Amino acid sequence: MRLTWPGACAALLMAVTGTAPADATPPLAAEHLSVEQLPARSPHWAYLFDFSFNNETDGRVYLYDGDKHRMLGQFEVGYYPNLAISPDHQTTAIATTYWSRGGHGTRTDVLEFEDNTSLTLRGEMLLSAKKAQSGAVSNFNVSYSADGRFLYVTNLTPAASFSIIDVAKNAVLSEVDTDACVLVVPSAQRRVSSLCENGRLLTVTHDDNGKETARSVSKPFFNVDKDPIFVQSVGTPTGVIHVSFLGDIYEIDLSGTEPRFVEPWAMTGPKERGQWRPGGQQVVAYQPHSGRLYVPMHHGGEGTHKVGGSQIWVFDAKTHRRIARWPVDAAKYGGVFSVLATQDDHPLLFAATENSALLVMDAMTGKLLHVEAKLGQTLWSMMNP
Amino acid sequence: MQQRLDRLVELASRGLARRTSRRGLLGAFGMVLTGTALLPLLPVSRGARAEAAEPATAGATPKAPSKAASDPNACEYWKYCAIDGFLCSCCGGTSSTCPPGTQPSPITWIGTCHNPVDGRDYIVSYNDCCGKTSCGSCMCNRNEGEKPMYRLSLNNDVNWCMANDNPNYHCSVSVILGVANK
Numbered sequence: 150m151r152l153t154w155p156g157a158c159a160a161l162l163m164a165v166t167g168t169a170p171a172d173a174t175p176p177l178a179a180e181h182l183s184v185e186q187l188p189a190r191s192p193h194w195a196y197l198f199d200f201s202f203n204n205e206t207d208g209r210v211y212l213y214d215g216d217k218h219r220m221l222g223q224f225e226v227g228y229y230p231n232l233a234i235s236p237d238h239q240t241t242a243i244a245t246t247y248w249s250r251g252g253h254g255t256r257t258d259v260l261e262f263e264d265n266t267s268l269t270l271r272g273e274m275l276l277s278a279k280k281a282q283s284g285a286v287s288n289f290n291v292s293y294s295a296d297g298r299f300l301y302v303t304n305l306t307p308a309a310s311f312s313i314i315d316v317a318k319n320a321v322l323s324e325v326d327t328d329a330c331v332l333v334v335p336s337a338q339r340r341v342s343s344l345c346e347n348g349r350l351l352t353v354t355h356d357d358n359g360k361e362t363a364r365s366v367s368k369p370f371f372n373v374d375k376d377p378i379f380v381q382s383v384g385t386p387t388g389v390i391h392v393s394f395l396g397d398i399y400e401i402d403l404s405g406t407e408p409r410f411v412e413p414w415a416m417t418g419p420k421e422r423g424q425w426r427p428g429g430q431q432v433v434a435y436q437p438h439s440g441r442l443y444v445p446m447h448h449g450g451e452g453t454h455k456v457g458g459s460q461i462w463v464f465d466a467k468t469h470r471r472i473a474r475w476p477v478d479a480a481k482y483g484g485v486f487s488v489l490a491t492q493d494d495h496p497l498l499f500a501a502t503e504n505s506a507l508l509v510m511d512a513m514t515g516k517l518l519h520v521e522a523k524l525g526q527t528l529w530s531m532m533n534p
Numbered sequence: 535m536q537q538r539l540d541r542l543v544e545l546a547s548r549g550l551a552r553r554t555s556r557r558g559l560l561g562a563f564g565m566v567l568t569g570t571a572l573l574p575l576l577p578v579s580r581g582a583r584a585e586a587a588e589p590a591t592a593g594a595t596p597k598a599p600s601k602a603a604s605d606p607n608a609c610e611y612w613k614y615c616a617i618d619g620f621l622c623s624c625c626g627g628t629s630s631t632c633p634p635g636t637q638p639s640p641i642t643w644i645g646t647c648h649n650p651v652d653g654r655d656y657i658v659s660y661n662d663c664c665g666k667t668s669c670g671s672c673m674c675n676r677n678e679g680e681k682p683m684y685r686l687s688l689n690n691d692v693n694w695c696m697a698n699d700n701p702n703y704h705c706s707v708s709v710i711l712g713v714a715n716k
Contacts, residue, residue: 203670205703228702229693252667252702282693282701283683284618306696307641307686331684344684373685380682452678455618 187212187221187266190238192493194221196532197507198232198286199525205229206252210241211525212268215497215509218519222268226261229282231290234532235316236297239265241532244280244291244302260302260314274319276312281305281331286430286530287380289332289389294339299359301333301341311341313359322359327351332380334389336403344380348373350401350408370410371399379427379454381530383435390466392416392433392444394454396426400466414469416444416462424448428456430529431487431501435466436512438494442466443512445485445500446474457484457503461515475515482506482520489531501528603650609674613658615647617674618690619706622663624672630709632663638707639664639694643687645679646714655714661707664695669705 193215201207208226213219226232227245234241241263249255258278264271281290281303290303293316300314304324311333313322330343330351343351348369354362371378371393378391378399388403393413400411417425427433427444434443442465445458463473477485483504491497496512505528507521602610606629607621613629614621626633639662646655681688695701 202673203668205668246701248700248702253665253700256700281683282696283691284693285683285691287683305683305686305692307692309686329684329686331686344682346685346687373681377681377685380684452616452676452680454680455675455677 185222187268190265191216192491192533193497194533195489195491195499196232196234196241197499197501197524197528198226198230198530198532199505200284200286200527200529201525202284202527202529204526206248208245209525210263212265213499213507213524215491215499215519218509218521220524224263224268224270229280229284231280231286231303232532233288233291233293233300234265235293236295240271241265242291242293242300244276246278246280246282260300272319274314274321276302276321279304279306279310279312284529285380287332288382288384288431288530288532289334289380292333292335292341294335295337299335299339301335303331303333305331309343311343313355315359323355323361325353325355325361327353334382334384334401334403336388338406340403342401342403342408344378346373350410352408365407367408367410370401371413379432381431381433383433385435385466386437390433390435390442392427394426395422396444396446398442398464398466398469416446416464416471423450426450426453427458428454429458429484429486429503430455431489431531434488434490434498436490436496436498437492438496439513440466441472441490441512443488443490443498445477445488447479447484457486459484461485461488461498461500463515473515475510477502477508482508482522487528487530489533491533499531501531600650607672609672609676612649612651613647613656613708613710614674614676615658615678616645616676616680616690617660617706617708618677618680619662619674619703620669621672621674622669622705622707625663625669625705627663627705627707630707632661632707633666633669633705635666636663636704637665637698637700638662639698641697642694643689644711645688647708657711657714659709659711660690660694661709662694663704663707664698665700665702666704667702674706 195213197211199209206228212221226243227247230245243261247257258276260274262272302312304310309327309329310324312324327343330345332343334342340354348371350367353364376393376395378393382389382391388401391399396416397413399413402409425446429445444462446460446462447456447458459479461475483502485500487501489499498510498512500508507524509519602608603612606623623629642661683689693703695703
């Protein structure tokens with residue numbers, strides 16, 4: 150803007166005297182700069198992870214209110230972070246990497262603890278430079294034990310292992326060699342399960358000091374070559390549910406003394422199989438009150454398992470009945486890349502798209518309630534407090 | 535022959551991964567690297583095929599390639615049949631060279647891509663170029679034959695710069711290692 154001398158003099162006069170030209174409307178009240186405080190947690194909040202793929206050292210999480218349709222705040226999560234929310238919802242654990250000078254300088258791998266009630270850092274502990282770095286954002290690259298006492302961090306150098314961390318002591322207790330198996334799916338009695346390259350499940354038991362006390366390896370429960378399962382699974386009250394590339398559901402019950410593999414079932418009919426496939430990042434959501442599963446599906450062939458969905462398919466997880474196929478305007482918003490259902494009895498379904506749009510839907514009817522046309526850069530996964 | 539060779543190297547690499555778990559894996563890389571320059575070390579696999587539904591035969595009559603299949607700056611370029619990342623050819627490098635000031639990843643995975651120009655299948659090495667933050671140009675996401683992280687030898691989601699001094703991912707290349715003879 151170009152300012153003339155008379156204009157500059159008038160502006161200066163206003164600044165000095167605090168007066169404005171005479172006007173019928175009263176002036177605005179003076180404002181006081183302050184900092185917003187987060188309200189009490191809502192079940193309709195979602196933590197939206199932006200991988201910031203175009204500038205990966207700048208990963209961040211947006212806290213979003215699904216009722217008020219607004220962003221509540223943000224915290225930074227660094228480079229290829231792995232995230233988990235504590236069972237009491239108070240903390241987000243962030244296993245990540247920073248450099249002292251942006252993208253270079255001294256590397257620091259660290260486990261940070263974000264206070265979810267204030268969106269400030271509450272603490273940290275240093276890690277060795279081993280944490281898994283993957284663009285496939287699983288809910289189980291990092292996880293808490295059910296009682297919140299331990300944290301498990303997947304390592305990949307590419308030798309695979311996981312670290313056991315005592316949260317209260319702020320200390321790494323041990324590192325468990327997983328013989329090339331990855332992920333850390335926790336279950337009761339201090340057990341951690343990992344997926345193996347031959348389609349088996351490794352389950353390691355540890356004691357309160359983090360020492361391994363037992364391990365078992367299951368028989369193969371899926372075919373890695375013919376129909377692999379996504380690592381992006383979803384937790385259930387009794388275990389975990391995986392989706393396969395061809396659209397089969399693999400449920401693992403981890404509530405007993407040994408993992409129990411529920412008979413897999415197909416989301417597709419005979420004519421749909423191989424034509425309609427799940428795809429994207431966070432490819433399955435589970436809603437405990439309704440017992441529903443939500444999966445983004447697209448029409449495509451082999452090698453399209455990272456293509457976002459043009460529809461969201463809804464199933465009853467118990468009866469396997471397909472309840473609905475909700476179309477999404479993929480041309481307008483981008484294909485659905487990730488889905489998240491809130492855990493309450495009036496649930497919302499969040500759908501993040503390839504264009505980093507966020508769709509807020511009624512999880513029972515599919516009604517589109519709100520659209521954020523562009524939220525961040527690359528929304529790849531979401532978490533519910 | 536190719537299958538046997540791939541199988542042998544795959545077994546060897548898996549064995550190496552297991553044996554060296556937490557016992558100086560990077561040291562092992564360094565020692566082998568001394569004698570092998572930039573040949574990828576780990577993991578190796580039977581690999582992805584660009585046109586899995588239509589297996590090619592070496593020396594078969596080539597099809598007329600599309601313009602994009604011959605353009606190293608296009609995601610459809612034949613060598614990129616399972617790349618998930620930014621194309622180095624758009625970032626100061628080429629389809630087989632890293633941009634200035636970056637470092638190639640010594641570990642990677644290997645696939646097989648079909649070249650429609652000469653009708654041959656080629657073994658290619660998907661390396662990442664490392665040490666600078668993401669290039670951010672020419673994002674390419676192709677996943678023919680790609681498998682999840684538990685089958686690491688066929689996975690393109692992990693950061694293959696993970697074992698570099700500076701594991702910052704910048705871009706990806708596809709380097710021809712040879713013809714996949716049958």
